[in-house]
Amino acid sequence: MIKDTAEQENSILIVGGGWAGLATAVKLCQQGHHVTLFESARQIGGRARRISIETDTGKNLAVDNGQHLLIGAYHTILELLDDVGVDVEKNLMRQPLKLNMQSLQGNGLSLSTPKLPAPLHLLFALLGASGLKIRDRLAALRFASTLHRGRLATAINHQDISVTALLVQQKQTERLIAAFWEPLCLAIMNTPLHEASAAIFIRVLSDAFLKHRQDADLLFPRTNLGNLFPDPAIRYIEKCGGHVHLGMRVSTLKIENQKISGLYVDEAFIAGSHVVLATSIPATLSLVKTQHELSSLHTNISRFKFEPVTTIYLQYPADVQLSQPMQGLIDGCTQWMFDRKHCNQPGLIAVVISSRGPHMDETKDALAKRITTELAQLFPHWPDSLSQFVIREKRATFSSSVGINALRPDNQTTVRGLWLAGDYTNNGYPATLEGAVRSGVQCAKLINQTI
Structure with missing residues (x-):
C-alpha cells in the first residue's frame, strides 16, 4: 500500500511528522504536489504533541508534552493555521504583553x-x-x-x-x-x-x-497543541491527496551519483526524487552518518548540544486560578506558571522550568514537592494540589549557544533532491515552533522552485 501511494509521479517523501515536517507537507500540497509523510511514532506532532495524564479521580486529561507559548510575531504559524482551516481567534486567546514576575522574597x-x-x-x-x-x-x-x-x-x-x-x-x-x-x-x-x-x-x-x-502580544492556546495544528494539518494533507503513515521508521536513504533516489522503511524501498528530512537532530545524524556525500552536514550538526525542558502539571480544585494566564517567578525553581483554565481545564496549573539545573538531578516526586511548596508560599490561600505529573524532555531543544548560527545547515543539502526542515536549520530563530514552521515553509518554497 505504501509503495503504491508513494511511487505516484512527483511524490515528495517527507520523513518526520513534527511541526516542520507538517509545515513542509502543507505548503507543498498547496502548490499542487503529492506528498507522502512518514512518522516513526504512533502520534503526530513531534516534541509539541498531545499526551494524556491521569488525575487523582482517574480522569484522563489531554495536555501538551511541554507547555508552549506563542507570540504575535509568529506570523508564519498564524498564516499556516489559517491555511489548514483553524479559526485563529477561536483557538488562540490574544493578550497584550503583560509580565507579572513574582518573587518569594516579595x-x-x-x-x-x-x-x-x-x-x-x-x-x-x-x-x-x-x-x-x-x-x-x-x-x-x-x-x-x-x-x-x-x-x-x-x-x-x-x-x-x-x-x-x-x-x-x-x-x-x-x-x-x-x-x-x-x-x-x-x-x-x-x-x-x-x-x-x-x-x-x-x-x-x-x-x-x-x-x-x-x-508582542501573548497568544495562549485554548486547546492542546495536537488539536491546534498537527491534527488539522493531517486532515488538510489527506484532503489534498497526500498520505500520512504513522509508526513507520525510515531506516536508510538511497543516494546514487550525488542524487537522492528514495528511502527504505525497514526493508521496503520507496522511490522518490525529493526527500525531506524533517527529523530531530539525532535522527538526522543517524540517517546521514553512512553517507559520505553528507559528511560535512554530519560534522556540523553533531556539534549541536541540547537543553532540557521540565513541565510539571499540578491539578488543584477547579476554583484555583492565577490572576492572569501566565506568571513568572524570579527566585525559585519554578520559572513560569500557566493557568490551563483557558483550555477548559480549570484548576490545572502547568509549571515550566527551562534549561538545565539542579532540578534535573531530583526525583520526579521530590521536584513536584519542591514546586508545590513554592506555589504554596506564593499563594497561601490555595489548597493542596490533588495530583502532580512531571514531564522531563532531556533533549527538548538545541542549545542556542554563541556561534551556533555558523553551524546551522541550509534547507538544501549537497545531495540533489535531499532537503532538511527543522528548527535547527538556518532560519535565525531559536528552537521554537515558529522556527520549525519557518524552516518547513522555506523548504517547500525551495522545492517548488526546483520542480
Whole structure:
C-alpha cells in the first residue's frame, strides 16, 4: 500500500511528522504536489504533541508534552493555521504583553504594554514597570533605543557574543538582568544566559518589539497543541491527496551519483526524487552518518548540544486560578506558571522550568514537592494540589549557544533532491515552533522552485 501511494509521479517523501515536517507537507500540497509523510511514532506532532495524564479521580486529561507559548510575531504559524482551516481567534486567546514576575522574597516585577505603536509601547512599558528603580528603567530604555537603531544587530551578527556579555556591554543593571532579561532569555531560547547567542536573542527581540505593537502580544492556546495544528494539518494533507503513515521508521536513504533516489522503511524501498528530512537532530545524524556525500552536514550538526525542558502539571480544585494566564517567578525553581483554565481545564496549573539545573538531578516526586511548596508560599490561600505529573524532555531543544548560527545547515543539502526542515536549520530563530514552521515553509518554497 505504501509503495503504491508513494511511487505516484512527483511524490515528495517527507520523513518526520513534527511541526516542520507538517509545515513542509502543507505548503507543498498547496502548490499542487503529492506528498507522502512518514512518522516513526504512533502520534503526530513531534516534541509539541498531545499526551494524556491521569488525575487523582482517574480522569484522563489531554495536555501538551511541554507547555508552549506563542507570540504575535509568529506570523508564519498564524498564516499556516489559517491555511489548514483553524479559526485563529477561536483557538488562540490574544493578550497584550503583560509580565507579572513574582518573587518569594516579595520583590517582584510587573509591566504591561500600552496601546501605542512600536517601539513606543515597549518604552512606556519599561517606564511604567513596577519593581524597578529609576536607574534600572533608564538602563532598559537605553538598550531598547540601541536595539531600535539597528546597528547593534549588525555588529553582533558579525561577531556573536553571549547574552550575558551583551547585557554587560549595554550596562544593564543586576536587578534588570535577574528580574527581566534572564527570565525572558530562558523563555525564548531555553539556554543559560552566559551561553546564549546574542545574535539570536536580538533577532527575536527585534521581531517581537520593534516592528508592530501586536507582535508582542501573548497568544495562549485554548486547546492542546495536537488539536491546534498537527491534527488539522493531517486532515488538510489527506484532503489534498497526500498520505500520512504513522509508526513507520525510515531506516536508510538511497543516494546514487550525488542524487537522492528514495528511502527504505525497514526493508521496503520507496522511490522518490525529493526527500525531506524533517527529523530531530539525532535522527538526522543517524540517517546521514553512512553517507559520505553528507559528511560535512554530519560534522556540523553533531556539534549541536541540547537543553532540557521540565513541565510539571499540578491539578488543584477547579476554583484555583492565577490572576492572569501566565506568571513568572524570579527566585525559585519554578520559572513560569500557566493557568490551563483557558483550555477548559480549570484548576490545572502547568509549571515550566527551562534549561538545565539542579532540578534535573531530583526525583520526579521530590521536584513536584519542591514546586508545590513554592506555589504554596506564593499563594497561601490555595489548597493542596490533588495530583502532580512531571514531564522531563532531556533533549527538548538545541542549545542556542554563541556561534551556533555558523553551524546551522541550509534547507538544501549537497545531495540533489535531499532537503532538511527543522528548527535547527538556518532560519535565525531559536528552537521554537515558529522556527520549525519557518524552516518547513522555506523548504517547500525551495522545492517548488526546483520542480
